[in-house]
Amino acid sequence: MDSKTLRSEPSVLIITNMGPKPSAPFQGQFVTAQVTGLDAINPGYHFMRWHADSRLNRLLKYPVFLLDFIWRFILSRRTYSVVHVHFFYPTIWLALLYRLFRNPKAKIIVTCHGSDIYKYQSPGFWYRWCADKVQHWIFTSEALKNRFSLPCSPSTVLSAGIADSFARETPLELASKTIDLLYVGSLDFNKGIDRLIGLLPALTTKKIVIAGAGPWLSKLQQAAAPFPNVSILGPQTASELAGLYRKARCFISVSRHESFGLVMAEAMACHTPVVATYTDGAAAQIQQGVNGYLVAQHSESNSNSQTEQQVLAGLLAALEQLWQLPAAGYQHMQLEARAWAEQCLVSDVVSKLICLYPKV
Template sequence: MQILLISNMGPKPSAPVQGQFIELQRQALPVPTAYHWMRWHNDGLLNRLCKYPVWLLDFVLRFVFCRQRFDILHVHFFYPTIWLAILYKCLRHRSAKIVVTCHGSDIYRYQPPGTLYRWCAGWVDQWLFASEPLKQAFYQQPDSAQVLAAGIAADYGNVNRLDKSEKDIDLLFVGSLNHNKGLDRLEQLLPLLQQHKVCIIGQGLASGKVKQWQQLYPKLMWLPSQNPLQLKNWYQRAKVLLSLSRQESFGLVMTEALACYTPVIATDTDGARAQLRPEFGWVISQQQTEPMLIEQLLRQLKHCWQLAEPDYLRMQQAGFQYAQTQLLPVIASELMSIYQTLYKAKHDLK
């Protein structure tokens, strides 16, 4: 059984970890797996105009015109990535099976779905969704559909717990520095948090703005990028992770924080609802004015900081236990089961 992962994502200066979780999934699979991603990716105008033709040509040269033949085509981000899987199936292997993982905007941007979108959906053998709300938002409810999280690195299964009193960072924000991740909301909160130690980890087009914030708020720390081992250390040191996203399908940073015994406060998104429970986190409704949202976020932060140690400990333990079900070895095992079922069905038809 030969497996090929196909993605239209790839790291670029404004999003250096874009698509990283797919590579981690590939590494966690117990069999050698090929991977096609957007290798030429940056923030320039030429790239925005030409990246998809180059990405398509790269796929044809690497995988259509090669001797190896793939039985399972796993597409990440349904549309327009699905076109590459259809092209491969038509030109190289008609009986190959197509698996699709939907990420969020590949559904939300196409409502209502057009004719080509629906036609492409007819080629899919197995649908995977990052969360139940995302699955429900899809225009159809196919029988071959299930919810499967992206998964967090196996290293998060072995984390030392710190008591709240041992944690030296009051608030941690991890993510790309852009509007969707709620950077403007964080900007409104910072003047109200000047007595607290805040750490921002991430980079993006607004990196310059965050650098200016450091001059205004002496207790603010900004780290443009961290490797997974370093990131785990920052999660451990934080009393709470704050997620301010407007749309979020996966919520991986939330799961990573929970695995490091750090509760989470998040605005209401698909990812937050899929990840968080009252036992170890708080979901804040976005169906209110921005000033009201900021006020509620501030109240929830203060509540978290004021929790008694026994109550905080219970949240830590509950979050950690949940996060263990989301480790990549668990997710990779489920993926392999899906691949093997499709592969067996393909051969049973012969």
């Protein structure tokens, strides 16, 4: 890209309230990956740099986040014409402050990731007032967009993006896989760790690997102690995750709510099929019997909600169905999973954002 092209590009400031912390050292890394991919337009980037698990941090992290933003960007000489907010509320307030004090003509783009919509199903006055100030909306899935109860035109559906390095992993044939079941992600109630615990007694003959951290870690460790077939790892780097995905016969997602679920896309990029509970994110990615299996669960929009025992039974049935596939059928599912994940690569996401910014 030559200097003339660079001068014609809008100046972009990216803001997110996500950031790494001890219990989630890779939190928000998908936003960082987008920023890195956008290096050619040299975007500004503000994330929650002071982020921990202490009570003091929970009380003061947003005031510090705001003061840090004022110092770094409102008092800065550099001016941005586009402010891209990741996670709508309350992060949007920083974008509105920037427009008020630095550039009244700045355009605001918002990427909604899930709980910034799920937690505001009956949006209050200030949520609605802020939403009215947005010029363009991005949703990580079509289903998430449909859950948004306010006007959101114009809008785009776009994955948050997974590292291109996952797509460089060569596939392992079924006989060479050494992990029967892999889980990667936060260890909390919404991610369904209680469900994962509930599956353990029925899977004593399977090699299970769980990678992640979160508030349910001690409960998981206690529940898994009687099962030598279960390995619990801490948070992993992208290269370490790629190795795990590649070795796994199946990746599992047991979330109650999921707007997209990048770990499912990462697994599929490494030629690993997925079994998942039905969420917005899983439904957007999994084609039943093609690149994985979906299992029904409770949903606000589903009158045929499943009990937890039915969810566990459905998960076990789907896992057995996948594990019993012949080598040729499993290989076909691997290839379908890999082909689908192409559209989630961060390079593809970044190219679409570069086209979107000037239009806004």
